[in-house]
Each structure stands twice: as structure tokens, then as C-alpha cells.
Amino acid sequence: MTGSAPPLRALPRDLHPIAWWSWAIGLATAASLTTNPLLLLLVMGTATVVVMARRSGHPFGRSFRLYALLAAVTVVLRVVFRILFGGQEIGHVLVDLPEVPLPDWAAGVRLLGPITSEALLAGLYDGLRLGAIILCVGAANSLANPKRLLASVPPALYEVGTALVVAVTIFPQLADSARRVRAAQALRGGTTTRVGRLRRFLVPVLEDALERSLALAAGMDSRGYGRSGGATRRQRRVTGSLLLGALTGICVGTYAWLDPTAPRVLALPMLGAGVLVAVLGLVSAGRRVQRTRYRPDPWRAPELLTAGIGIAVAALGWYVSHTQVAVAYPGVEVAPYLSPLALVVGLLGIVPALATPVPATALSRMDAAQEATA
Amino acid sequence: MTDHGVIQLRDICFRYDRHEVLRHVDLTLEEGELVLVSGRTGVGKSTLLGVVTGLVPRFTGGVLTGDVLLDGESIVAQPPRERAHLVGYVGQDPLAGFVADTVEEELAYGMEQIGTPPETMRRRVEETLDLLGIADLRARDLRTLSGGQQQRVAIGSVLTTHPRVLVLDEPTSALDPTAAEDVLATITRLVHDLGLTVLLAEHRLERVVPFADRVCLVTGDGGIRTGPPHEVLADSPVVPPLVELGRLAGWEPLPLTVRDARRHARSLPVLTAPEPAPAPESEPLLTASGVTVVHGSTVAVREVALTLCAGRVTVLMGRNGSGKSSLIWALQGSGKRRSGTIDVAGDDPATLAPAQRRTHVGLVPQTAADLLYLETVADECAAADDGAHAASGTCRELLDRLAPGIDEATHPRDLSEGQRLALALSIVLTARPPVVLLDEPTRGLDYAGKAELARIVADLAADGRAVLLATHDVEFAAHVADEVVVMAEGEVVSSGPPRQVLAESPSFAPQVTKVLGPPWLVVEEVAAALAREGRR
Numbered sequence: 017m018t019g020s021a022p023p024l025r026a027l028p029r030d031l032h033p034i035a036w037w038s039w040a041i042g043l044a045t046a047a048s049l050t051t052n053p054l055l056l057l058l059v060m061g062t063a064t065v066v067v068m069a070r071r072s073g074h075p076f077g078r079s080f081r082l083y084a085l086l087a088a089v090t091v092v093l094r095v096v097f098r099i100l101f102g103g104q105e106i107g108h109v110l111v112d113l114p115e116v117p118l119p120d121w122a123a124g125v126r127l128l129g130p131i132t133s134e135a136l137l138a139g140l141y142d143g144l145r146l147g148a149i150i151l152c153v154g155a156a157n158s159l160a161n162p163k164r165l166l167a168s169v170p171p172a173l174y175e176v177g178t179a180l181v182v183a184v185t186i187f188p189q190l191a192d193s194a195r196r197v198r199a200a201q202a203l204r205g206g207t208t209t210r211v212g213r214l215r216r217f218l219v220p221v222l223e224d225a226l227e228r229s230l231a232l233a234a235g236m237d238s239r240g241y242g243r244s245g246g247a248t249r250r251q252r253r254v255t256g257s258l259l260l261g262a263l264t265g266i267c268v269g270t271y272a273w274l275d276p277t278a279p280r281v282l283a284l285p286m287l288g289a290g291v292l293v294a295v296l297g298l299v300s301a302g303r304r305v306q307r308t309r310y311r312p313d314p315w316r317a318p319e320l321l322t323a324g325i326g327i328a329v330a331a332l333g334w335y336v337s338h339t340q341v342a343v344a345y346p347g348v349e350v351a352p353y354l355s356p357l358a359l360v361v362g363l364l365g366i367v368p369a370l371a372t373p374v375p376a377t378a379l380s381r382m383d384a385a386q387e388a389t390a
Numbered sequence: 391m392t393d394h395g396v397i398q399l400r401d402i403c404f405r406y407d408r409h410e411v412l413r414h415v416d417l418t419l420e421e422g423e424l425v426l427v428s429g430r431t432g433v434g435k436s437t438l439l440g441v442v443t444g445l446v447p448r449f450t451g452g453v454l455t456g457d458v459l460l461d462g463e464s465i466v467a468q469p470p471r472e473r474a475h476l477v478g479y480v481g482q483d484p485l486a487g488f489v490a491d492t493v494e495e496e497l498a499y500g501m502e503q504i505g506t507p508p509e510t511m512r513r514r515v516e517e518t519l520d521l522l523g524i525a526d527l528r529a530r531d532l533r534t535l536s537g538g539q540q541q542r543v544a545i546g547s548v549l550t551t552h553p554r555v556l557v558l559d560e561p562t563s564a565l566d567p568t569a570a571e572d573v574l575a576t577i578t579r580l581v582h583d584l585g586l587t588v589l590l591a592e593h594r595l596e597r598v599v600p601f602a603d604r605v606c607l608v609t610g611d612g613g614i615r616t617g618p619p620h621e622v623l624a625d626s627p628v629v630p631p632l633v634e635l636g637r638l639a640g641w642e643p644l645p646l647t648v649r650d651a652r653r654h655a656r657s658l659p660v661l662t663a664p665e666p667a668p669a670p671e672s673e674p675l676l677t678a679s680g681v682t683v684v685h686g687s688t689v690a691v692r693e694v695a696l697t698l699c700a701g702r703v704t705v706l707m708g709r710n711g712s713g714k715s716s717l718i719w720a721l722q723g724s725g726k727r728r729s730g731t732i733d734v735a736g737d738d739p740a741t742l743a744p745a746q747r748r749t750h751v752g753l754v755p756q757t758a759a760d761l762l763y764l765e766t767v768a769d770e771c772a773a774a775d776d777g778a779h780a781a782s783g784t785c786r787e788l789l790d791r792l793a794p795g796i797d798e799a800t801h802p803r804d805l806s807e808g809q810r811l812a813l814a815l816s817i818v819l820t821a822r823p824p825v826v827l828l829d830e831p832t833r834g835l836d837y838a839g840k841a842e843l844a845r846i847v848a849d850l851a852a853d854g855r856a857v858l859l860a861t862h863d864v865e866f867a868a869h870v871a872d873e874v875v876v877m878a879e880g881e882v883v884s885s886g887p888p889r890q891v892l893a894e895s896p897s898f899a900p901q902v903t904k905v906l907g908p909p910w911l912v913v914e915e916v917a918a919a920l921a922r923e924g925r926r
Contacts, residue, residue: 205748241489
């Protein structure tokens with residue numbers, strides 16, 4: 017309006033992985049609190065739109081299709097199970113299948129029987145709910161590199177994080193070596209019994225995996241992984257016993273909390289004490305860690321917005337499920353409908369598709385494509 | 391400090407249970423020198439490197455005595471992780487040691503571990519990217535890099551912590567000649583410009599000797615011999631063809647570079663060049679035309695035509711990723727083929743069942759161990775006889791011809807690289823295929839192992855089989871090839887007799903050709919010509 021510079025577009029960069037995961041968990045929470053198919057479809061659509069707009073170029077970015085497939089299979093399976101096991105007389109019968117008689121010990125289980133539109137719809141709603149949750153998790157996975165997420169764990173949990181990173185790294189390699197060995201074994205004769213075939217395949221793959229893991233461990237060690245730094249033996253012992261004590265406390269507390277016959281003093285107080293000791297242990301462990309992070313992901317306004325929207329969607333979804341039961345859990349006899357508030361729950365999640373910067377790796381992917389064609 | 395070197399090994403002894411690997415070894419590495427560790431396979435080269443990095447005995451077991459000093463301070467009691475900022479180590483397969491996803495993160499990993507301040511880290515990553523010439527790769531996924539690029543990233547990732555010593559285990563063994571030159575040029579630059587001390591083990595001496603300041607020969611009886619290259623190589627059991635030529639002609643001092651050898655070569659008498667043997671008439675056993683292999687959107691092999699004839703050895707060469715393996719698997723019939731025809735004895739192997747396919751075309755894959763799955767050599771042989779419906783003992787007989795004297799109770803993993811290759815080859819040959827394909831069989835073989843393999847390949851051809859083998863090793867190719875096919879970007883760029891193809895290419899020319907010019911290929915030819923000259 018003033019004729020000055022045009023509004024700045026945010027520079028391309030990857031959003032903090034925790035922001036994406038909070039957003040996705042928020043959406044998944046909202047989805048788990050309703051069976052309204054319209055609302056669920058809205059949530060699924062929202063997640064898909066955001067993924068299409070903001071997924072990054074790393075290999076995990078391509079995994080969304082897999083999750084979409086898994087969600088579809090889940091919905092279909094739920095409906096099929098309703099047909100197979102859910103025959104009921106009440107309601108509008110669509111197809112009157114005969115019931116398969118089962119022996120007495122299977123009392124309570126029905127096989128086939130009349131298919132009612134009510135049973136089908138209930139199965140469909142239920143399947144959609146599960147599918148929406150799966151799709152949200154898939155969205156988080158393809159938006160944020162899981163390795164970056166693991167890298168942002170607090171320093172005290174660094175070892176656990178790295179172990180997970182190694183597992184994530186080794187896994188695709190395992191698939192590679194499985195493919196290689198399968199092809200190689202076809203080149204020779206040998207046993208063709210089922211056990212023999214399995215052995216022919218498993219022995220080389222496992223040997224290969226073991227060798228790779230050892231090579232990786234040696235490589236990591238020679239590059240300084242697990243340096244004890246300046247910690248003395250006493251400090252290490254204190255940290256160890258704190259963490260061990262915390263684990264015991266949490267275990268006992270959880271057990272007592274779930275078992276109503278246990279003395280109450282062992283329940284919540286014990287759990288609280290366990291958590292407290294765990295925090296102390298983690299702080300103590302974190303203090304001796306001398307590591308630094310290379311180019312840590314910043315936490316700025318877009319991250320705050322994305323995580324906030326996740327929380328808001330979850331909170332609104334909870335509110336709808338408690339105050340507008342007819343909207344959140346529609347009966348199967350009447351057509352489902354949406355209230356304005358439910359509409360907000362379904363659509364609010366789409367904001368990050370516009371309000372976040374374009375991921376940097378998506379750009380480099382395009383550059384690479386141009387390089388390849390040039 | 392200068393008088394006791396950067397690294398000092400003092401009275402190092404190392405043994406497994408009963409087997410003594412190193413006995414009373416003393417070695418001093420000066421600042422800014424490149425020391426080449428050489429010796430036959432299995433004499434303890436990697437052990438010697440491991441003693442410096444600390445991976446021996448922590449990752450291998452065994453008993454180590456003696457002392458390792460770095461700048462005069464004992465580090466023998468420190469585990470590898472505590473030496474990370476002093477000693478950088480790059481293993482044989484760089485991909486197996488990568489921890490991160492992208493080049494940039496991999497370079498920073500070591501610094502993150504030792505707690506380098508973020509600003510320093512940022513600066514050093516940029517410096518290292520430039521130093522190794524990999525700045526354009528910074529955001530690339532490590533698995534999508536070529537072998538030479540991976541090796542340079544691996545070197546860069548240990549350089550960022552500014553170590554005093556760089557330890558490299560066979561850095562060029564998996565690389566094509568050009569990529570190997572790139573990596574070695576990088577290493578030399580580090581030695582000259584940064585004063586880095588480099589300890590390097592390598593089988594392919596012809597690649598490394600010109601760059602080495604000293605050679606440390608592991609003799610095999612537990613001792614080592616160290617000295618300037620021309621002294622140690624004068625009677626070393628493993629030498630590059632150049633030195634072999636020098637020994638043969640009695641040149642003094644021994645030539646270490648092609649340039650030196652050319653100067654000496656002027657003193658040679660005029661030799662009659664070997665007559666190229668006329669190609670014998672032989673029937674084609676495998677005829678392929680228009681073979682195209684596509685992986686996703688990349689064309690791995692594009693309309694390749696190839697004929698393999700009985701009694702002929704064809705060598706397939708080309709850069710890493712030029713489509714050699716894809717072609718070999720497609721020829722065998724197991725690999726998928728998009729179009730084209732392959733004809734072996736009237737059948738297309740791709741349409742046959744695996745058991746039938748094996749009787750038409752045999753293939754030994756790049757990792758021969760993938761074929762093996764049983765506990766003893768005897769079991770493997772018996773399983774192979776069963777699978778091929780061959781008379782019992784067929785496989786064992788083949789193995790005894792290829793590599794005599796292998797104890798049948800040995801675990802296949804305990805065999806040497808060459809023996810394991812021979813075992814895999816005999817298992818494949820049990821099905822009596824007329825065509826044999828070998829994918830990179832020279833990996834991990836020393837000169838003696840390669841000579842053995844050359845004999846095996848010549849035997850196979852003499853039996854009337856057609857042999858196709860892929861390799862990066864030009865010296866080996868010069869020894870065995872009747873015909874050479876060079877591939878690039880999935881297409882055949884040149885093919886013909888080795889005298890034509892190898893001798894004419896600057897990157898594929900063997901050392902003898904570089905010195906004496908075409909048509910000379912191998913030292914044996916020169917020896918024969920010299921002998922003829924002597925008789926006259």
C-alpha cells in the first residue's frame with residue numbers, strides 16, 4: 017500500500033521436526049475423538065494437502081503413499097470383518113447371508129449372517145477413524161526426517177537416540193542385502209526344502225548384517241562416539257544409580273496405580289518420586305555430555321504456529337466430542353452432519369500448508385533433477 | 391619433538407590365541423610423510439593399522455603388548471574414541487562407516503562428538519568441503535554418491551577434527567582407475583599442504599607407490615621392513631609391474647614412476663614386438679543384441695550387443711556405475727531386461743527356470759560370500775552336487791583343480807578371499823554351464839591371488855568355455871583378456887583385442903604400455919622378448 021518492498025516470502029528451510037510431530041499428533045487426537053465420517057475425511061484431506069505442499073526431499077518424504085495405502089487397507093479390513101463376524105438381525109438387511117453354524121466352544125462368535133446397512137456403516141466409520149490416525153502419523157513421517165527428530169532429543173538421552181539412528185540406518189541396508197542374497201542364491205543349486213531355503217537365505221543376510229553393524233560400530237568409535245569426556249568414575253556411578261532408582265520407582269508406581277489392591281502409598285507418590293529421580297538422573301547425565309550440535313534446527317514463529325495449531329485442533333476436537341455428542345458420534349441411522357465448530361476442527365490443520373516456509377531439501381531435489389537432465 | 395616422530399610404535403607384539411601376527415615391531419612415523427604398508431594378503435597389514443587407531447585389540451580380540459606414543463605420550467591404553475581428535479581412520483568400505491544422511495552432517499559428526507564449538511564447526515565444514523573439492527555435494531544423500539566421492543567424503547569426515555595422523559585401509563580398492571587417481575591426489579595434497587602424516591595400506595601398488603615417502607613391508611613372519619620405496623621393493627614379494635620390469639632389465643635405482651622408467655627404457659636393446667596371436671575360429675556360445683536394462687527412470691544398459699565365444703576371455707571395463715553389473719545379471723537371465731534378445735544354445739536364459747538357467751550361464755556375483763551358507767567346505771560342495779544333480783564329488787574335484795589343498799572341514803568364512811572365490815566358482819561350475827560370468831572377481835586379491843585367478847580363468851577358457859569378467863584392474867585385464875569391452879553410461883564405447891582397446895586409452899593403459907608404448911602389455915612379454923634377444 018505504501019509502495020515499499022513487496023512482502024517477503026519466508027526463506028526455504030526445514031521446519032523443526034518437533035513442530036510437525038505436535039501438529040500431526042494434534043490432528044490424530046482430534047480424529048480419535050470422533051466417528052463422524054465427514055469430519056474424519058476433512059482431517060485426512062487436511063493432512064494430505066499439507067504433506068503435498070510441504071514434504072521434504074529426503075527418502076522418508078516419499079513414504080506418505082505407503083501410509084495412505086495402509087489407511088485404505090485398514091478401512092476395507094474393518095468393513096470386511098463386520099461382514100464376516102458382525103452379522104446381526106437388527107436394522108435394515110441388505111443381503112441376507114446364511115449364518116455358518118459354529119461349534120459350542122465358539123459361542124459368542126458369529127460367522128457371516130445377514131448384512132445390515134447399520135453394521136456396514138459402523139464398520140466404515142470405525143475404519144475411517146483408524147485410517148485417519150494412520151494417515152496423520154504418516155504425514156508427520158514424510159514431513160519431518162525421523163533422524164532429525166531423534167537428533168533433537170535432550171543430551172542425556174543422546175546414546176539412546178544414536179542407537180535408534182543406527183537401527184534406522186541399518187534397516188534399509190538389510191533390505192539391500194536381502195535382495196542381493198536372494199539373487200545370488202538363485203545362481204547355485206542346493207536344498208529346496210522349506211527349512212533349507214530359509215536357511216540359505218537367512219544365514220548370508222544375518223552374517224552380512226552382523227558385519228555391517230560391527231563396521232559401523234568400529235567407525236563410530238574411531239570417530240569419537242561415546243567419549244566419556246571429563247566425567248570421573250564417581251560421577252558416572254551416581255548418574256547410573258539415579259537412573260536405575262528412577263526406573264524402579266516408576267515401575268512400582270505404575271503397577272500399584274493399575275492394581276487397586278496395592279497400598280495407595282505405593283501408587284501416585286511412588287510414581288511421582290520415580291519421575292523426580294529420573295529428572296535428576298537425566299540432568300546429571302546431561303551435565304557430563306560434552307557434545308555440540310551442528311546447525312541445530314531453530315524454533316521460530318512458524319514452528320510455534322504449527323505446534324500451536326496441532327494443540328488447538330486437539331483441544332477443539334475434545335470440546336466437540338464432549339459438548340456436541342450428536343456431531344462427534346453420529347448414529348448410523350441418520351445422515352452425519354457438521355457443526356460450524358466441527359468444521360473448524362477439520363480445516364484448521366491446513367494453515368501450516370501456507371504459513372510455513374518451503375522445505376530446503378525439496379528445492380535441492382528440484383536442483384538435482386535439473387542437474388540430471390542437463 | 392622432531393626426533394621422535396608423530397607416532398611411535400615400540401616393541402609391538404600382537405597375537406591371537408596361538409597365532410602370532412606381529413612380533414617386536416618398531417615403527418616411527420615422521421610429521422608430513424606418507425607411509426605405505428604393503429605385504430601379501432593376511433600378513434597383518436590391517437592389524438598394524440588397527441594398533442595405531444586402537445581398533446586392535448578392542449574390536450578384534452587378541453593380545454597386544456608394547457607401547458604406542460603420539461607426540462611422545464603413550465596412547466596405547468586409550469580406546470579409539472578418546473583418540474578420535476588425534477588419529478583419523480577410514481576403512482575399506484566407506485559406506486559401511488557412514489553414520490549420517492548427508493555429506494554435510496557426516497562431516498560434522500566427528501566434531502559433534504568431541505564437542506567443538508558450533509562456530510568452529512561451521513567454519514571447518516566449509517573449509518573441508520573446499521579442500522576436498524566436494525562443495526557441490528554438500529546436501530547430497532551419501533548413498534547416492536559414486537565410490538570415489540564416498541571415499542573423499544569419508545576422508546573429509548575424519549579431517550574435520552584436525553587429526554595428526556590419517557590411517558587409510560585400502561582407500562582405492564573398490565574404485566575405477568580415474569576415481570582412484572582423484573582420491574590419491576587428494577591424499578597427496580593433504581600430506582604436502584597440511585603436513586598430515588598418512589599411514590596407508592593398499593594392494594594395488596601400481597597406484598600408490600609413486601606417492602609414498604616410505605614403504606613398510608609386513609613380511610609375514612611377524613616382522614616389518616621399512617625404508618625408501620626403491621630399497622624395500624627391490625626384493626619385496628609384492629611389487630607393481632613397473633618394478634618388475636625394472637628388476638628384469640636390471641635398472642638401478644628401481645623406477646617408481648612411469649617417467650623414471652621411460653628414461654631407463656632408452657637403454658633397452660631394440661626388441662621385436664610380440665606378434666598378436668591370430669584369433670582362433672570359435673563358435674559363439676552366447677549372442678546378445680539390443681540388451682537394455684532400466685532401473686526406475688535411469689537407463690543402466692542401453693542396446694548393448696555382445697558375443698561370447700568358446701575358449702575366449704572377454705573383460706568388461708568402465709567406471710563405477712557404468713552398467714557392468716546390470717549387463718552381467720541381464721546376460722545370466724536373473725536380472726530383468728527391458729528389451730533385446732539373448733541366445734545361449736538356442737534358449738533365452740531369462741525364460742528358463744533358475745535350475746535350467748544355471749546349466750546355461752554361470753555367474754559369480756560381486757560378493758562371493760552371498761552364495762555360501764553352510765558351515766564347512768565339504769557341506770557346500772555336497773549341496774552343490776545335489777542341487778545340480780551331478781555325481782557326488784564333482785564340486786570337490788573342481789575345487790581341487792581351482793584351488794588345491796583346502797581342508798574340507800574349514801568354515802567358508804575362514805578361507806582367504808581367493809579361496810572363497812574359488813569355492814563359489816566351483817559351486818557355480820558344478821552345473822556345467824558353457825558360459826561363465828564373473829563380477830569383479832579381483833576385489834581383495836593381492837598379486838599372487840590375481841596370478842592364481844588368471845590361471846583359473848585361462849583354464850576355464852582352455853576347457854572351451856566362454857568367460858566374461860568385469861574388473862577395474864587394468865593389469866589383470868592385460869593378463870587375461872582376449873577381448874576387452876569398455877562401457878560408459880550403459881553403452882559400449884569401445885571393444886576389441888586388448889592391444890587395441892587398453893593400449894590406446896590413457897586411463898586404461900597398463901604400466902608396461904605406458905613405459906614401452908603399444909603393443910607391449912605385460913612384463914612377461916618383455917621377458918620373453920629379452921630372452922629371445924639373448925639367444926640371438
